[in-house]
Amino acid sequence: MADHSGMVEKRGFGLWMTHLGLIIGLLFVFFPIWLALVASTVTQADIMDPPMPLLPGDHFFENYRKALVSGINAPVAWMMVNSMIMALGIAFGKIVISLLSAFAIVYFRFPGRRTFFWLIFLTLMLPVEVRIVPTYEVVAGFGMLNSYSGLIFPLIASATATFLFRQFFMTVPDELAEAARVDGASPMQFFRDILLPMSRTNIAALFVILFIYGWNQYLWPLLITTDPSMNTIVMGIKQMFPSGDDFADWPVIMATSILAMIPPVIVVVGMQRLFIRGLVDSEK
Amino acid sequence: MATVKLDSLKKSFGKTEVIHGVDIDIKDGEFIVIVGPSGCGKSTLLRMVAGLETVTSGTVQIDGAVVNDREPMDRDIAMVFQNYALYPHMSVFDNMAYGLKIAGTPKAEIAERVDTAAKLLQLESYLKRRPRELSGGQRQRVAMGRAIVRKPSVFLFDEPLSNLDAKLRVQMRLEIKQLQRRLGVTSLYVTHDQVEAMTLADRMIVMNAGVADQIGAPLEVYANPATEFVAGFIGSPPTNFVNADLAGIGNPDAVKLGVRPEHLNVMPSGSGRLAAKVMYTEALGAETLTHLELADGTMVTARQSATEAGAAEGTEVGLDWQDGDEMLFDRNGKRC
Incomplete structure (x- = not known):
């Protein structure tokens, strides 16, 4: 050189x-x-x-x-708490559900395994916006309007995350599962002691993406939360815009916008290292 | 310590039968090597003993008890895998201790057993490392340590040395042999390498296309192969096969004549039983391999001591062998 x-x-x-x-x-x-x-x-x-x-x-x-403290319809601090609960609920819920369903699809032989996989895969084509009317119907029927469960549950199933974990699990050598079986691990012990620690970087990467996805939800909270105390911050900003002849309190709206940006930024910056490793690293 | 008995064990994947009925009685403490080319069903056989494959028909008995429907952990076996199958996120210690932890062994006993195994395998200074920080040979040792700490009654090895380089393979082969002798645990060892089979086995099972062609002590199998396949598979270079008519064999059933390379004598042209032409020679130092072409185009190999004067390439020679070294095979490849 x-x-x-x-x-x-x-x-x-x-x-x-x-x-x-x-x-x-x-x-x-x-x-x-x-x-x-x-x-x-x-x-x-x-x-x-x-x-x-x-x-x-x-x-x-x-x-x-x-x-x-006061906001316009509801205090922004409260809206941030709502958003936080929703984003964390969606991120954790999606990760847990997709981990478990990927585990089932990859490691268990049950009737209709392929069918289930393709059904899950099919839902990739149906984002919230497409199925929003029937979903609203269902959530309203369960009496979950204006509640955290109504905010979280309809968004919690994730074909993308299931697919991602499925792909990762398929790269894990079969011998590892067999070695665990010979060691006497039950399927759930294998999942908890071996698969879960091995997927931690994937989980971290997914958490960042899903947290932001949950935080930025707009249409769904707008539809099902009529009570200002259940507003999330991203839709709350829009709610602050005046209707008719009222005048907009721009400094407060802008302050809200800046506040809305802070948690995703913290998550991205805080988990940057894990996030990048999860996306590019093959050596776990 | 335990005996293992396989009784007309069969395995089918869908409609394809891959193991056509294998019987063997393995004595307590015996080292059995299952050897055969890839795809002959040897790994499947081992995995059926381990409980990782279901048995289609027949029985597997460990220490007299039929274990067909038992989970691997309830069979009192330990297995060493070809790619080691170490848990990548766990330290060497945790890798070895995992099975004991699940079994609920007290912490002090786990530590003691792992330490003993680590000492035995010279892994003491690596206990805190992760598998990826170890060399191939060390990973292999950890995989064996994981098997040892469980104190199983049967060890199962699935081509454990095939990922190592040649030199390490020879060294680990010896270590495995010593370890097995010291622990006296009944072992089943799968390999495609006939040298490993010859050196390790108390008895070996030569598998061919789902059938155990021959079961016996290595030297006995070598000296007296039951089928044409075994004669050709065990021994390097392989047995020479000559058309029985060309060799002038009287036996009407015999189709082929087998002679081991070391039993072929290269004579001056015109003498001996067959005429041949020297195609090329390989001098390996201690010995010289002479490759010859017979009148009908068959290639044969003669193995001579390097002290003998080799025939020059391209010359016509005669070939001879002792009557006792002849192995005659019928049209089904069986000895006759």
Whole structure:
């Protein structure tokens, strides 16, 4: 290796251009978020008075306190709790159910195994939006409107996650299951002691994706929660928009938007290492 | 310690029968090697003893009890797998201890048993490592340790050495043999390598297409193969087969004549029983293999000591052998 820079040109003009491109792209993506952040720190009057300020004002605490404590329909703090319960419920529920169903499909021979797999696979083609009317019917019939179970259960079955775990389980050598059997492990002991620890990076990656999926649910909570105390934050933002002649309290709405972004960011940043390993690593 | 008895054991996958009835009585402490080419059903046979495959008909008895319907753990066996099947997320200690933990063995006893096994296998300094931090030979030892700590009455080995390099294989072969002698546990060992079979076995079962062609002590099988298949499979280089008519065999049933390479003598042209042409020779140091072509185009191999003067390639020679070294096979490949 006489020439270290031989493989990829890393010096000079090319390097600057790369960075310039990345920075411009970043600014482009970041600008709306910056605007929201600025708007959440100024007064309503400042926003209404063009040009809109581009630097943060001094009403940060006032606006955020107002959003968190009173909000417009419901306190944002409460909406965040609702969202958190829903997102965690969906993420954990989906992982548990898909792990178990993938385990059943891969490791057990039962009548209709293939049929069940294809039925699960088929539901991939039917997202919530397509089956929303019958689902609403069912949930209403169970009296689960305006409840956490109504928010969580209809979204909890996941064909994608089942499929992902199925693919992973199929890469686990059969001998491992046989060795466990010779060691005297029952199927559930094998699942708990061997499969589960081996899938932990997959679980982590999936948790990140599913948490964000759950957190960002909009249409379903909008449909089944009429009680403001059951509102989730993502749909809550929309609820804050005025109807008719009312005027919108933009600083509070923007503060809510910023608050809504924080938990997914924490989850992604906090689990980044596991997340990437789960997606790219084959050596578990 | 236990005896194992297989009684007209058969196995079918769907409509295809892969094992056509195997009988064997294994004595307590005996080392039995099941050898055969791939696809002959040897692993299936072992897995039926282990309880990982269901038995289609016939019985498996361990220590006199029919175990056909018992789970592997209730058969008092331990198995070593070809790819070791170590639990990748567990340390060496946990890998070995897992079976005992499930059985509810007290912690102190687990630690003691694992330590004893680790000492026996020279794994003491690796107990905290994960399997991926070990070399192939060490992983193999861990797999054996996992079998040993359970103190089973039967060891089952499914081609345990085939993932190791040649040198390590020879070394591990010896270790397995010593270990089995020391522990005195009845063992069944599956391999496709006839050298492993010859060196390890007290008795070996030569499997061919789902049938046990011959069961016997290695040297007995070598000296006196029951079928053409066994004669050709056991021994390297394999037995030479010559058309009985060409060799001038009187026996009307005999179709083929088998002679081991070491029993063929290369003579000057015109002498001996058959004329042949030297195609090429391989000098291996201690011995020289001479490959010859007979009048009808059959290739045969003669194994000579390196001290004998070899015939030059391309020359015409004669071949001779002792009457006692002849093995005659009928049209079904059986001895006659």
